[in-house]
Structures are given as C-alpha cells and as structure tokens.
Amino acid sequence: MAMMAVPKPDAYVMTASEWKRIKEASADKESTKKNEELRKEFVKLCMRKKKS
Amino acid sequence: MGKHAEDIYVRMCRLTPKIAAYIDDFDCGNQNLNQYVAADRHDASTVGYLFLDDKRDNVISYASVACAGVMIRGDIPGETFVDNENTTLSAMEIKIFATAKQYQHMKMHETSTKEDTLSSRIFRQTLFVLRNISVRHIGSKGVVVYSVPKAVSFYERHGFFRFSNEMTRNAECFLAGCVPMIMPWV
Numbered sequence: 613m614a615m616m617a618v619p620k621p622d623a624y625v626m627t628a629s630e631w632k633r634i635k636e637a638s639a640d641k642e643s644t645k646k647n648e649e650l651r652k653e654f655v656k657l658c659m660r661k662k663k664s
Numbered sequence: 665m666g667k668h669a670e671d672i673y674v675r676m677c678r679l680t681p682k683i684a685a686y687i688d689d690f691d692c693g694n695q696n697l698n699q700y701v702a703a704d705r706h707d708a709s710t711v712g713y714l715f716l717d718d719k720r721d722n723v724i725s726y727a728s729v730a731c732a733g734v735m736i737r738g739d740i741p742g743e744t745f746v747d748n749e750n751t752t753l754s755a756m757e758i759k760i761f762a763t764a765k766q767y768q769h770m771k772m773h774e775t776s777t778k779e780d781t782l783s784s785r786i787f788r789q790t791l792f793v794l795r796n797i798s799v800r801h802i803g804s805k806g807v808v809v810y811s812v813p814k815a816v817s818f819y820e821r822h823g824f825f826r827f828s829n830e831m832t833r834n835a836e837c838f839l840a841g842c843v844p845m846i847m848p849w850v
Contacts, residue, residue: 624755624808624844626827628738631753634825638848643823647788654772654785658674660718 669772669782672717674724679705679712686714690723692762700760704728710759715786725763725786729794732757732808753805756794761787779821787822798849806848813841823847
C-alpha cells in the first residue's frame with residue numbers, strides 16, 4: 613500500500629455515543645489477539661536489535 | 665530480492681539527524697507522501713521510526729507518531745466525564761505510515777494470505793511500540809489515524825474503526841475522502 617496514513621486534521625471529534633459503540637465493539641474484536649500472535653512470530657523471524 | 669518476507673531481517677530505529685539520510689531516497693510510489701516523509705525530520709511534534717532491511721540497508725517502512733486528542737461531544741454513560749461538555753480523550757496518532765514500493769504487497773510466507781504482508785507485520789509492531797509507551801510512559805485511550813480511502817480496510821483488519829466525519833478540518837492538509845479512524849486500547 614503506497615499511501616496509508618497522512619497528516620493531519622486539526623482535531624479529531626466524535627460523539628460520546630459513537631465512542632461508546634466503538635469501545636464495546638473493540639472489546640469483542642479478535643484482531644487484538646491476532647495482532648499479538650502475528651507480531652510475535654514476526655519479531656522471532658525477522659526483527660534484529662542491532663546491525664549485523 | 666526474494667518474493668517473501670520471512671528471510672528479511674528488520675531493524676527498527678528512531679529517526680535521528682545521524683541517520684536522517686536514509687529517508688532521502690525513500691519512495692512509496694506517491695510523491696505527496698514522499699514529501700511528507702522527507703519533511704517529517706523537521707517536525708518537532710512527531711517521532712519517526714524507520715524499519716530497515718538489515719541486509720540491504722534500505723528503508724522498508726516509515727512510521728511517524730505523535731500525541732493527539734479526540735474531542736468527545738456529549739456525555740458518556742459510565743465514564744467520569746463532565747455531563748454535556750466536550751471532553752478530550754488522550755490518544756496517540758500515527759501521522760504517517762508508508763512502505764517503500766519494492767516491499768509493498770510482499771507476503772510474509774509463501775502460504776500467507778494476501779493480507780499477511782511484511783507491511784502488515786511492521787504495522788503490528790508499530791502498534792506494539794505505541795501500546796508499550798501507553799502502558800509504561802504516557803497513558804492514552806487509543807490510537808488514531810487519518811487514513812487515505814484505499815487503506816481503510818487495512819486499518820480495519822488491524823483493529824481500527826471508522827468514526828463519523830465530525831473532525832475539524834485543516835484546509836491546508838485535508839485530503840478528499842480521507843477517513844478518521846480509532847483503535848481503543850483494550
């Protein structure tokens with residue numbers, strides 16, 4: 613993906629009810645667990661702390 | 665270069681003046697974003713992270729992060745905010761996330777799905793770093809991004825949610841069709 617996130621709005625604004633909905637939906641989401649599993653595998657396979 | 669990412673060794677470093685030259689030749693295929701990346705070294709409000717290909721010594725991805733706030737309008741039941749007033753949630757913001765052309769769409773393994781790419785794994789690592797900062801150093805409620813339209817599904821796969829376009833727009837920087845998204849820490 614060439615262009616994924618860009619700068620920048622002055623401020624992010626949302627309604628309280630929307631924040632509540634997103635928080636509840638987020639708590640049920642599998643992606644958090646999946647993110648961590650895939651990340652750990654990536655660190656094991658690919659990440660280096662110092663230049664070789 | 666191989667077709668899969670599993671043989672690539674990745675080094676993550678913070679962008680400092682000493683290694684700023686790495687981003688001089690960074691090319692994600694979009695000239696506007698290349699300019700944002702190049703200019704980011706002069707932005708005191710962000711911290712840039714380079715993900716380097718350790719063997720080839722070139723940049724795979726660039727992430728720029730900063731503190732941010734999300735203004736919440738109205739009362740949230742169960743939360744200790746002031747009734748019917750605007751409240752600001754502390755958040756972290758990924759200002760820029762971009763991957764160099766030659767590493768885009770690179771699958772992690774031969775058997776990986778088309779979504780399981782090097783870029784995706786690097787993004788997950790970026791989220792992990794932000795989560796650590798939030799747990800250990802400066803607390804926040806979540807992460808926000810301002811996504812280009814074609815990247816919305818990428819962020820959704822990583823736990824982000826779109827929210828209504830109540831964002832106040834900075835005319836100078838606003839890009840048509842871009843979407844504010846948030847991932848609450850759980």
